[in-house]
Amino acid sequence: MSALTLEKTFELEEIARCLRVDSLKLIYNRGAGHPGGALSAAEIMAVLYFHVLQIDPSRPEWKERDRFILSKGHASAVYYAALTRRGFFPRSELDTWGELDCPHQGHPDRFKTPGVDMTSGLLGHGVAIGVGLGLSARLNKMSYRTYVLLGDGECQGGIVWEGAMAASKFRLANLTVIIDYNNVQLDGPVSAVMPLEPLADKWAACGWHVVEVNGHSVQAVAEALDLAHQIHDRPTAVLAYTTKGRGVSFMENQSYWHGNVPNTEQFKQALIELGEVEND
Amino acid sequence: MTDLSMREAYGRALAEYGETNQRLVALDVDTSASTLSKFFAERFPDCFFNIGIAEPCMVDVAVGLALGGFLPFINGFASILSLRALEQIRTCVCYAQTNVKIAAGYAGVSDFKDGATHYSISDLANVRALPNMTVIVPADAAEAAAWVPLIAEYDGPVYLRLSRAGALPVYQSGAKLEIGKGRLLRSGDDLTLVATGTMVGRCFVAAEKLSAIGIDARLLEVHTLKPLDRELLISAAEETGAVVTAEEHNIIGGLGSAVAEALAETVPIPIERVGIPDRFCVTGRDLDKLMDHSGLSVENIIAAAMRVMERKR
Numbered sequence: 019m020s021a022l023t024l025e026k027t028f029e030l031e032e033i034a035r036c037l038r039v040d041s042l043k044l045i046y047n048r049g050a051g052h053p054g055g056a057l058s059a060a061e062i063m064a065v066l067y068f069h070v071l072q073i074d075p076s077r078p079e080w081k082e083r084d085r086f087i088l089s090k091g092h093a094s095a096v097y098y099a100a101l102t103r104r105g106f107f108p109r110s111e112l113d114t115w116g117e118l119d120c121p122h123q124g125h126p127d128r129f130k131t132p133g134v135d136m137t138s139g140l141l142g143h144g145v146a147i148g149v150g151l152g153l154s155a156r157l158n159k160m161s162y163r164t165y166v167l168l169g170d171g172e173c174q175g176g177i178v179w180e181g182a183m184a185a186s187k188f189r190l191a192n193l194t195v196i197i198d199y200n201n202v203q204l205d206g207p208v209s210a211v212m213p214l215e216p217l218a219d220k221w222a223a224c225g226w227h228v229v230e231v232n233g234h235s236v237q238a239v240a241e242a243l244d245l246a247h248q249i250h251d252r253p254t255a256v257l258a259y260t261t262k263g264r265g266v267s268f269m270e271n272q273s274y275w276h277g278n279v280p281n282t283e284q285f286k287q288a289l290i291e292l293g294e295v296e297n298d
Numbered sequence: 299m300t301d302l303s304m305r306e307a308y309g310r311a312l313a314e315y316g317e318t319n320q321r322l323v324a325l326d327v328d329t330s331a332s333t334l335s336k337f338f339a340e341r342f343p344d345c346f347f348n349i350g351i352a353e354p355c356m357v358d359v360a361v362g363l364a365l366g367g368f369l370p371f372i373n374g375f376a377s378i379l380s381l382r383a384l385e386q387i388r389t390c391v392c393y394a395q396t397n398v399k400i401a402a403g404y405a406g407v408s409d410f411k412d413g414a415t416h417y418s419i420s421d422l423a424n425v426r427a428l429p430n431m432t433v434i435v436p437a438d439a440a441e442a443a444a445w446v447p448l449i450a451e452y453d454g455p456v457y458l459r460l461s462r463a464g465a466l467p468v469y470q471s472g473a474k475l476e477i478g479k480g481r482l483l484r485s486g487d488d489l490t491l492v493a494t495g496t497m498v499g500r501c502f503v504a505a506e507k508l509s510a511i512g513i514d515a516r517l518l519e520v521h522t523l524k525p526l527d528r529e530l531l532i533s534a535a536e537e538t539g540a541v542v543t544a545e546e547h548n549i550i551g552g553l554g555s556a557v558a559e560a561l562a563e564t565v566p567i568p569i570e571r572v573g574i575p576d577r578f579c580v581t582g583r584d585l586d587k588l589m590d591h592s593g594l595s596v597e598n599i600i601a602a603a604m605r606v607m608e609r610k611r
Contacts, residue, residue, distance in 0.1 A: 081367075128394060136365060137394035140385065146355045147390065150362015150370075153347065157323070158366065177386075180355035188347075 022240050026069070030236040033103070034064040038265050039294045040099035046285045048116035050124065054275040055169060056096035058200040058233070058260040065239045066165060067100040075105035078132045084162050085135045085151050089144025090169035090198065091125040092277070098122060098131070106133035141172040145181030145195055152190035152253075165243075166195045171203035174212045179224065185253040186225030193253040194246045195226075198233065202262035204276045221255040233258025266291050304461040305403055307439035309334025311446040312371060312401075313341050319450060321369040325349055325356050327378075332462075333403040335373040353378045357386035357398070364396040369450060375409075376402035376459060380421035391455045392430040399449055400425075400457045405435075406496065406546030407574075407592055408462035410585045414578040423551020425457045426524050432477060433523040435459040435545075435553075437498035441469035441521070452477055459495065461546075463585050466499020468519065480527040484517035489540040489606055491517045492531065494553045497544035497572070497594060504599035515603060523553055528560050535565035540610040542570045542602045546594055549573035568609035570602035 022030070037060045045051030067073075071084045088097045102109045107121070114120040122131050125139030136147055144166040151164040172178060185193050199217070201208045208214060222228045227249045231238040239258060246254035262276070263269030266288040280288055316322045316338055323345045330336040330348065339346035349356040353374050360370035372379075379387070379402050391398045402421060409416040425431050434449065434456060436442040442460055449456040468483060475481075483498070484505050493501040498519045505515040516538055518530060535541060541561065543554040554571030561567060575593050582588030589595065 085365075136361075137390070140389050143358050143361075143386065143390055146358030147362040147365070149355075150359040150364070151366050152362070153359070154363050154366020154368055157345070157368065164362075177354050177358070180349075180352040181358065184349055184352075184355055184359060187350075 022069070022237050027237055030061070030064045030068060033068050034060040034236065035265070035292060036103065037063055037096050037099045039289060039292050040103070041095040042280065042285065042288050042292070044095045044098060044112055044115055045279055047113075049279055050116055051095045051279065052092040052277045053095070053269060053280070054202060054262040054272070055090060055093045055198065055200065057264045057266065057269065058262050059093055059096050059167065059198045060264065061234050061236050062167060062196055062198060062239055062258055063096050063100045065236050065243065067104045069240055070243050071165070072162065073133070075133065078106060082160055082162050085164040087136045087144040087147055087164070087166045088126055088138055089166050090141065090172055091138030094125050097126055101131065101133040104133070107131070141169065142175040142177040144168055145178050146184060148193045148195065149181055149184045149188065149190060152185065152193040153188060155192050163192045163194065166193070168195055168197045170197055170199045170201060170208050170214060171211070173197065173214050173217065182221065182224040182226065189251055190253045191250050194243060194256065195253065196256045196258055198260055199257050200260040200262035202271055202273050202276065204273060206273050218257055221257070225252060227252045227254045228257065229254065230257045230259065233260035234264060301464065302439040303464045304436060304439045304442040305334045307443040308401060308446065308460050309337040311443035313337035315446050315450060316342050316345070319369065321367065322371065322450065323347065323363055323368045324371045324373060325360050326373040327351055327353050327356050329374055329403070333373040333401065335371070335401070353383040354386045357383045358390055360398045361386070361390040361394065361396045364398050369397060369399070371399045371401055373401045373403060375416065376405035376418035376421045377416055380418060380424045384424055387425070388428050392428040395430055395454065397453055398455055400455070401460060402457060403460045404462045405459045406461060407579050407588055408585060410582045410588045413581040417579055419548045419574050419579070420551065421459065422523055422545070422547050422553070423555070426551065426556065430455055431524060432456045433459070434477065435495040435521055435523060437468045437495060437519055437521065438465040440467065440471055441475070444469065444471070444475055448475060448477065461496055465496040466502065468498050468502060475521070478522045478525045478527060480530040481519040481521070482516070483519050484515065486514040486516035487538055488514045489516070489542060489603055489610070490534040490538045491515050491542050491544065491599065491603070492520055492534070492553065492557055493517065493544040494520050494523065496546050496589070500594070500596050501544050501599055504596045504603065507596065507600055508603055513603065513607065520553060520557070523556055526556050526560055528564070531557060531560055532564050535561050535567050540568050540606040542572060542599065542606050544572040544594070544599055546589065547573055548576055550576055568606045570606040572598050572602050
């Protein structure tokens, strides 16, 4: 990887915008989902799936592929939006999302959705599973990397830190964790529910290389992930500072929009704010 | 009890099996000197990962190794694995169908010196209720060793319940073991003793004593609690008309429950359950006396047999 060209930057920004639109459409059509944390992660997912990850949609089981775990599994809408846009499965498969026996589950299921490396939903598993994948790459003498997207509220659980210590012990430079630090969780601000600060220091104290970036700058996210490649003795934690509900004025920083669905009027307003022209 | 403990037999078998399977990796939680996964660790240091005292993390790291194409055996105490790490086991092993083998040591009351915190008397209930899980309870040290290659070569999650100690020997080396197929260890037509784990040997003793007073007990070893060998149980129930179950576990949720569930739906005959009577157990100086004290004595089995014979009439 290298620094993004201006053209690539614009492309990724446009993809991020589309992932927001797609996420809201999916959630609105299904009548269920988690818009806040899908919108906050749009640039991160755009950079991962359209710039960083060494993957091949025609071979989702390719052994040398980079691995990605959406530890914050409730952000499935933006995950599915990214996977289908990247070509892992036809968009039409998402038309029935939420119906009984539809192809894709509410939360990611590795057997149901091509491109999903690990089932997720209940929070906290990503880092420790990433450790196992990182060890596997080392034992197999493979060069693939593992990326884990964590929610910030997720860092309140002890298993995250168990995994962080293990990654550090084994010096897993092939493991990168990105924290979608939007500072809003279901019950309110993260800093009120259970403060995490100083979060960067906590990861550093666990022996990780830590980078803090604006999580809505595709350039900054790409650079942080690029930098992780140059660290050879430690895993990297990217604290991506984001805004919950980013891009939709009435959703931004509101815990209500962690897991609620917009009504028709709100949905139309959201699409307008995201620059999407209404067709119907 | 035999000289060789179940844990030692398992630990040596795991190390031995490592010679034949390059995909085998083992993990432990600072208990390798207890579970005896250390035999594997000493021989294959690059394929052994000590995760520290963090069972949930060990499960998830093993899940990652399984996703990466390896065959992880995780080692720890049954009480902690089946309780503290149960969510990891449920979500990331069973639901996600990762090929992780859970060697759950110190099960039942076998850690007799340490008391109720360390005893694992609900683990079978906990793991048996998980879809996709296979649950195996060896009867003695030789059988524990024999299961290692079998569960390694089975594709899917397995919970292998191991005692810290030995048990009265019942398994003859080379005898056929098959996941999901119970074993007829003694013929008899008056009633059927259905036992698992360390209680199999005790049921053997009980059957001999019953024979001396004219009661001819059949003995089935149900090493696989899940999937349960329903056919074997149904034929025994039909042919003997009465069943006594025996397990080193709470009477709630383990073998007795599984057998009662199966037979209530098919051949509803009288059943008595021998197990720990839904209470926390105490510490002891030796395991045999503690098991007797915990409701698991040969006399408990005989008394249950007499009760079920009375009900059968």
